[in-house]
Amino acid sequence: MTVTADTSTMTMAGAINEALDEALSADPRVFLLGEDLADPAGGVSGVTSGLSTKHGRERVLDTPISEAAIAGAAIGAALEGRIPVAEIMIMDFITIALDQIVNIAAKARFMSSGRTGCPITVRTASFGGLGSGATHSQSLEAWFMHVPGIKVIVPSTPADAKGLLTACIFDPDPCLFLETVALYGARGEVPSGTHVVELGKADIKRPGRDVTIVCYGRAVIDALQAADQLAGEGIEAEVVDLRTLVPLDVETIMESIGRTRRAVMAHYAVEYAGAGAEIAAQISSKMFGRLDAPVRRVGARFRPIPSARELEAAVFPSTERIAAAARETARYFI
């Protein structure tokens, strides 16, 4: 992490806006494209507000509602060495752009033996938690982890969002940057000026000796609250924020679990065959014989995400569910 003297308090949406603004200023090859990005809309959630006014509509391109064309146009420009940042407004809509991302972007460098690269960043957002229902609430990051060739990044704090997004934009390979609408308003200290967080570095958001909660995105916030609760019960939970799923910081995960000997994996994506399944499998095989409890997973239930508040809450993880899993894991005795 680049250490800068100055920080300011801002929301995650503001931090993302700042990263985009600074990238547009830093390199003339950078441009944004997506639906409703330009002012006065400034993005459906206001994340790109002001950028078209400052940098011009040639750099902040409004597109039709054509996710395949958004991704494809970004890819074509990237093959030429431009640096596109494409926005797919809501992650569920990325289904329309999957062919472009999965079959072209992820494979461009490999299939061409390095004769072309594809330095695109696809920003998208999970809208879970707003009661928007099954087609506007999903977290599909595991799909992209399963495709060799694309980096997968999920920030949980404003500072990380700025630093990771900057890293993604200037990374020579395709990056899927997954934002969380429920966290857009969360405030935090964000370094001013250029701020880069290296991809593939997990961050221990809270140290603890009794159990490791491995998590990312919105689950980090729940895990930190769960750790507060557990501290009152005498259980010290360590919260490891993965920040990037590909590349994965296996070292930090295993180092933490080597100390605590107990692990819980938590995310908002569906638990079944989710990112946590891969990570739990790696923990189980790499730490076999050193674990004092089975690895637990907490994720969304295996149901389409319902709309009504009570039902949605019953599907998603929560502070309570993560705390319960961590408590049972910490107190598990063979």
Add this chain to the structure above:
Amino acid sequence: MTTSTKAAPPGAEEVGRELYTKMTLAAACDERLRQGIARGEFAVTIWPSRGQEAIAAGLGAALRKDDRLVTTYRGLHDMICKGVPLKELIGEVLGRTAGASRGKGGTMHITCPEVGVMLTTGIVGAGVPVAVGLALAARQEGSDRVAAVCFGDGATNTGSFHEGMNLASTWQLPVIFVCQNNLFAEMTPIAETMHIDKVADRALAHAMPGYRIDGNDPEAVYQAVSEASERGRSGGGPTLLECVTFRFKGHYMGDPQRYMPPEQLSAAEAADPIPRYRHRLIGAGVLTADEAVELEQWSSRLVQEAIDEVLASPGPDPSELEVDFFADMKGIPA
């Protein structure tokens, strides 16, 4: 497309010879690869382009070297006519280190940026939005180069095609959409896959010039592509060219063509664009019969020399899997 009634411009003879040379070279390569596969000499597959050479020749001759091309799995003719070296092309088909991407791409995924071939796609319709991005990059760089994208009639039924057409039209980008209408989408005749008479009419939906031309007449294609390029270079936006042709050897090498009415195939073969153009050039005094034979022999010789070179190159080492994947392999699963 109106045919010029003016006298042949200066250089017409050179263009005629270039067109015929390109056609024979593409056909010789297709013939030789099919022969080798049929004999068991090569254990690979191709999607033969025999019959469609006039389009590739007209396109390749009309485009500048720095103009971009995106083509498909049935695109060896397009690439040869755009200038991809035979050794790189055949090397990739045969999976040897002499190939354009040392065997990591294969027939369906050949890239040769030095001559403008930025991408070859194996997914029908997928190249269309990418070409829009290539043209967008040209505009951003202030270049007057154009981007051409080849696809079949089947691709015009995909969402990617319509999304790409709309975006190119909306942004008035220099894209030439080249539909090689061979009257069959894989194994289904065109009458069963669309309810319009002319693919060219699909341009109307995007207020784009759209022309149906004789795709078996290389000069008609050359003329149409030259006009479309000029339009694109001068800011006049995209063009859709429907080049009507025929595919002599079915969808894939070895396709028994059970779906093909024998009389339709024999009529198409009787109108083979190569002998047809040869007669025309000989009749016009551009070429003598002996020169035509020499050109065909020269083409076959070039193809055989390339094959010999390719077969002399080693097969790829498994260590190829470790390079040109991600630029930075740290944290990437093994």
